[in-house]
Amino acid sequence: MNKCRKIKVLVKGWGELSGCRGDNLGKLLASNGILPLPCGGRGLCGLCRVKILAGETNELTIYEKIHGIKKPWRLACRVTVYDDLIVEVPKISEIKPVVYTLNIPIKNPDPLIKEIHSYKEIQKETFLYKQEHPNSLHTLLFNEKIVMTSPVKVRKILLVDLGTTKIAYQVIDLKGNMIIEDVLINPLVRYGSDIITRMSYILDDPGKLVEMMNDLHTSIEKLARENNVCFILLAGNSVMEHIYLGLSIKSLAVKPYKPVLYGPFIIYTGSYPTLVAPIIEGFVGGDAYSELIASLYMNMSKPYLIIDLGTNTEVMLVTEDKIYVTSTPAGPAFEGFISRGSHIAFGGITRVWIKEIVDEKPVFGYSYIGSPQGLLGAGVLSLVASLYAKGFIDKSGRFVKGYANTDSGKAFIIDHKNNVLFTQRDLREFQKAYAAVKSAWRILLNKAGVNREDLKYVIISGSFGSALSPKDLIVLGMVPLKDEERIVISGNLVLLGLKIMALKRDYYSKYNEIRGKLYHINLADEPNYMDVWVKELYFNS
Amino acid sequence: MNKNVEELMNKLKECLVDLDKECVLDIVKKLLERNVSATEIVLGPLSEAMEEIGELYEEGEYFIAELMEAAGIFKEAMKILEPMIRSESAKMRGKKRMRIVIGTVKGDIHDIGKTLVAVMLQAAGHEVIDLGVDVDSKTFIEAIEKYKPDIVAMSALLTTTARYMSEIIRDIEKAGLRDKVKIIVGGAATTKEFAEKIGADGWSANAIEAVKLVNKLSAGKDEAHE
Numbered sequence: 001m002n003k004c005r006k007i008k009v010l011v012k013g014w015g016e017l018s019g020c021r022g023d024n025l026g027k028l029l030a031s032n033g034i035l036p037l038p039c040g041g042r043g044l045c046g047l048c049r050v051k052i053l054a055g056e057t058n059e060l061t062i063y064e065k066i067h068g069i070k071k072p073w074r075l076a077c078r079v080t081v082y083d084d085l086i087v088e089v090p091k092i093s094e095i096k097p098v099v100y101t102l103n104i105p106i107k108n109p110d111p112l113i114k115e116i117h118s119y120k121e122i123q124k125e126t127f128l129y130k131q132e133h134p135n136s137l138h139t140l141l142f143n144e145k146i147v148m149t150s151p152v153k154v155r156k157i158l159l160v161d162l163g164t165t166k167i168a169y170q171v172i173d174l175k176g177n178m179i180i181e182d183v184l185i186n187p188l189v190r191y192g193s194d195i196i197t198r199m200s201y202i203l204d205d206p207g208k209l210v211e212m213m214n215d216l217h218t219s220i221e222k223l224a225r226e227n228n229v230c231f232i233l234l235a236g237n238s239v240m241e242h243i244y245l246g247l248s249i250k251s252l253a254v255k256p257y258k259p260v261l262y263g264p265f266i267i268y269t270g271s272y273p274t275l276v277a278p279i280i281e282g283f284v285g286g287d288a289y290s291e292l293i294a295s296l297y298m299n300m301s302k303p304y305l306i307i308d309l310g311t312n313t314e315v316m317l318v319t320e321d322k323i324y325v326t327s328t329p330a331g332p333a334f335e336g337f338i339s340r341g342s343h344i345a346f347g348g349i350t351r352v353w354i355k356e357i358v359d360e361k362p363v364f365g366y367s368y369i370g371s372p373q374g375l376l377g378a379g380v381l382s383l384v385a386s387l388y389a390k391g392f393i394d395k396s397g398r399f400v401k402g403y404a405n406t407d408s409g410k411a412f413i414i415d416h417k418n419n420v421l422f423t424q425r426d427l428r429e430f431q432k433a434y435a436a437v438k439s440a441w442r443i444l445l446n447k448a449g450v451n452r453e454d455l456k457y458v459i460i461s462g463s464f465g466s467a468l469s470p471k472d473l474i475v476l477g478m479v480p481l482k483d484e485e486r487i488v489i490s491g492n493l494v495l496l497g498l499k500i501m502a503l504k505r506d507y508y509s510k511y512n513e514i515r516g517k518l519y520h521i522n523l524a525d526e527p528n529y530m531d532v533w534v535k536e537l538y539f540n541s
Numbered sequence: 542m543n544k545n546v547e548e549l550m551n552k553l554k555e556c557l558v559d560l561d562k563e564c565v566l567d568i569v570k571k572l573l574e575r576n577v578s579a580t581e582i583v584l585g586p587l588s589e590a591m592e593e594i595g596e597l598y599e600e601g602e603y604f605i606a607e608l609m610e611a612a613g614i615f616k617e618a619m620k621i622l623e624p625m626i627r628s629e630s631a632k633m634r635g636k637k638r639m640r641i642v643i644g645t646v647k648g649d650i651h652d653i654g655k656t657l658v659a660v661m662l663q664a665a666g667h668e669v670i671d672l673g674v675d676v677d678s679k680t681f682i683e684a685i686e687k688y689k690p691d692i693v694a695m696s697a698l699l700t701t702t703a704r705y706m707s708e709i710i711r712d713i714e715k716a717g718l719r720d721k722v723k724i725i726v727g728g729a730a731t732t733k734e735f736a737e738k739i740g741a742d743g744w745s746a747n748a749i750e751a752v753k754l755v756n757k758l759s760a761g762k763d764e765a766h767e
Contacts, residue, residue: 196730200700253701254648255675397604409600424601431604524650524674533653534606 007081012053012088019081025050025057026077035089036189041077047374048076055085104298104496106176109503112275113231114141115154140230140273146266148273150230157502158229158272160220161287161494162186162236162244164195164311166463167219170495171227176503180227181495183463187215188243194311195239196329199253202243213246221270232269233498235277237312238285241265245276257282257522264511277498278511281520283327288314290497291461292323292514293507297500303450304457305441305480306493309377309465315440317448323514324448326521328440330433347371349379350467352414354386361402362392364414372418378467380430383422385472387412388539395539397431399424434478435536441480442536443526447519452480461493477540546575550586557590558597560607562614569618579625583666587618591664595749605657608748612664639759640668642684643694644676645728646709649702654728654748658694661748662755678712685718692755695741696728703730707739723758727751 004020011017011034019028026048029035037048051072058080060071069075076089140154141147156179161168163186171180191198191212201208224232234244238259242249245267247260263278263286277286291306295318303319309330317324347370355365366372366379375383387393392402392412399410406413406421414420445452458479460468470487473479481487501508523529535541549568556564572582594611597603603611641662645655652674659669670688672680681693693713697703706726713719725743726736727750736744743758745751 196699196701200704203701203704253699254705255650396606398602410602428601428604524652530653530656534609537604537606 007084009081009085009087012086014089021082023081024077025079025081025085025087026075028081029076029089030190033190035076037077037192049073049090050076050079051088052079053086053088055081056083057081057085106499106503109174109176110505111174111503112142112501112505112508113154116141116147142266142273142275148266150273151271152228152230154230156227156229158224158227158232159495159498159502160223160232160234161290161492161498162216162234162240163287164237164240165189165193168463168492168495169223170499171229172499172502174503176499184219187219188212195237198243199239199249202249203253209243209246209249212243216244217269221272224269224272229272232272232274233277233502234274235286235290235494235498237287238279238283241276241279241286252283277501280325280518282522283312284314284325284520287494288316288325288327290501291493292316292318292497293500294493294497295459297504297507301456303448303455304459305444305455306459306461307437307441307465307479308462308493309437309460309468310462313437313440315437315444317441317444317450319448319450321517322448322519323517324444324519324521326440326444326523328436328523330436348374348376349414349420350376352379352383352386354390357390357402361404362387362390362412364412366414372415372420374420375414375422377464380422381468381476382472383412383414384427384430385475389475393427395541397427397537397539399427431537434476435533437478438536438541439529439533440523442532443521443523443529445480447521455481455486457486457488459488459490459493461490463492465489466491475540546572546577549575553582554586554590554593557587557611557614558593560610560614562617565614565618566621569621573621573625579622583619583622583626587615588666591615595752598749599747608657609660612660615664638666638668639692639755640670640688640690641692641694641755642670642672642681642688642690643696644672644681645674645696645698646702646705647675647677648705649697649699650674651696651698654698655696657748658696658727658751661752665752665756667755678709681709682713682716682718685713685722690722692723692725692758694751695724695726697730698728700730703728703735706731706741710740725751725754725758
């Protein structure tokens with residue numbers, strides 16, 4: 001063991017940290033909750049920017065040079081502390097990304113839970129209840145079978161969409177009136193912004209599973225307490241649900257990429273009874289199941305396609321008799337892993353357009369939330385669509401005109417002042433994710449024998465999707481339809497699905513029926529997947 | 542070399558870089574008619590073109606589809622040239638053909654990156670035995686014993702599966718085969734530091750770098766981490 005030579009890191013506006021000479025600055029800041037490490041401190045996402053005001057560190061690394069970082073700025077995860085430091089950490093803007101949740105009224109609500117006033121009421125039909133139940137607690141009967149206790153009278157329910165990056169939630173009453181809707185950043189971003197990185201942590205140290213589970217429970221319990229709800233309904237992707245339930249993630253992390261259990265699950269979050277939505281298969285989790293429920297309740301004409309664009313993109317094709325589902329990792333390239341990317345936790349550019357063309361070069365306009373320091377996924381997509389529509393890039397994704405030659409190679413400069421640019425290599429990263437999404441729906445349509453033109457609707461769900469315009473998706477050929485009218489940007493469908501499950505008992509009970517119709521496709525197992533994907537790299541193919 | 546041949550050689554390189562298959566095959570035939578040796582064609586314009594295509598890929602100018610297409614055209618040309626190269630015997634001097642066993646490691650079924658590396662290595666004139674995906678250490682070891690490769694190449698897309706690489710290297714050591722092969726790793730989940738940590742002989746960021754790495758190893762240089 002090396003002896004620890006104590007050093008001090010003064011974080012402006014925060015306080016002093018102590019560490020050892022040779023410590024990694026990023027880890028030191030992250031472990032104190034000062035700064036998230038979206039890519040888990042691998043130097044890939046370039047988002048843990050800090051300013052070193054004084055003190056001795058290692059030299060700029062290649063990772064930082066790639067990200068265009070210049071002293072005194074550094075990427076905290078690439079900094080080795082050699083001596084006492086004074087550091088400035090940019091304030092993580094308290095951004096509240098807007099949630100656009102379809103607010104469909106629930107006709108004749110028939111809630112999943114019922115309050116019990118006398119034990120006699122339930123003795124006959126119940127197989128589980130607590131005899132020595134403290135008087136202070138309310139008892140609620142869940143789905144006519146299970147009795148649980150809650151510290152609060154049956155009046156309000158908390159719905160939680162536990163996303164990889166964001167936690168979207170709603171508080172509703174038993175009639176379906178929405179009382180509050182908001183979003184917070186998932187506390188697990190400090191273990192990395194993607195689920196694969198988080199799973200690696202757990203594989204390295206199984207104790208991390210409990211740590212992460214506790215982090216999540218603490219956040220959700222706080223929401224429940226603050227909003228005085230009696231019951232929680234929660235859905236997330238398969239990995240987030242496994243972590244929430246404290247289930248082993250091993251079978252999800254390596255082949256066969258299957259969940260340990262499918263659910264639905266009933267547990268307590270603190271003292272609040274919680275129902276966790278069932279997992280469909282593999283990486284198609286309870287969140288996708290909730291979206292499916294929402295679409296079924298809306299009773300849309302079939303066949304239709306649901307695409308939940310995100311870090312992990314789920315695609316579901318609903319036909320009269322079958323439901324085809326698959327998922328594909330797409331997020332890393334949509335968000336963060338480009339040279340001037342950003343992460344929703346920091347804010348960034350959400351939309352880019354070409355204002356005018358001067359000397360055959362595009363001049364860009366943009367809108368942003370928080371700060372315009374980098375491009376968010378929706379910003380990248382709108383940028384690529386406008387470049388392609390105006391012929392600045394060709395079908396294969398090559399920059400053909402109007403670009404600048406920079407130190408990072410060919411690039412379109414979005415904003416000189418803030419040093420926001422988009423390089424040819426960035427576009428290549430985008431194309432990988434773009435092709436993955438197209439391959440997913442292409443393969444589902446093929447399996448089901450459905451022609452793309454016969455689709456009645458394409459539903460783009462998820463908060464990333466909600467920032468997109470159907471026009472851009474059509475220009476790029478990212479969706480199978482070319483008719484704007486039939487492309488539905490639905491916003492968050494997960495919360496709607498949870499609301500339906502909470503208030504329409506029969507929808508919750510449909511689980512086995514729906515499960516019988518599901519047909520899961522593992523894209524990586526498809527023998528021609530690579531050929532399809534390579535073809536889909538072309539725009540509008 | 543007469544002027545006409547020189548022009549054709551230049552044109553051949555250009556055509557391959559432009560991914561014009563008909564032109565490539567046409568000029569290859571014309572050059573053979575003019576008694577240019579197959580070895581010269583491969584080591585000259587075709588290799589030069591593949592190198593240039595690699596550079597274009599690294600700049601982002603070309604992408605995966607172009608890379609695959611170029612490798613496909615190269616393979617077509619090789620179908621004509623290969624038999625002659627064999628009869629021209631040991632003229633492929635200075636360019637040792639390496640035998641490489643490649644696979645995506647256990648737990649990981651991601652095929653694209655690994656296949657791309659295999660295709661580019663073949664296009665660079667090496668012999669590649671592709672073990673596919675989800676390959677465990679037993680399969681790697683059996684392949685080493687059976688094919689006696691110069692190099693074992695391992696790929697992983699997921700950080701959750703990359704950890705298995707060190708286990709494979711340990712098992713190869715235990716089987717007493719470690720000094721028989723060079724081991725190189727790659728894939729989105731790996732880094733140069735990771736490769737060093739697990740005791741691999743080299744790492745590359747992408748298919749183009751992988752070709753450079755293998756060429757370097759074949760030239761017998763020790764410093765393969767680049």
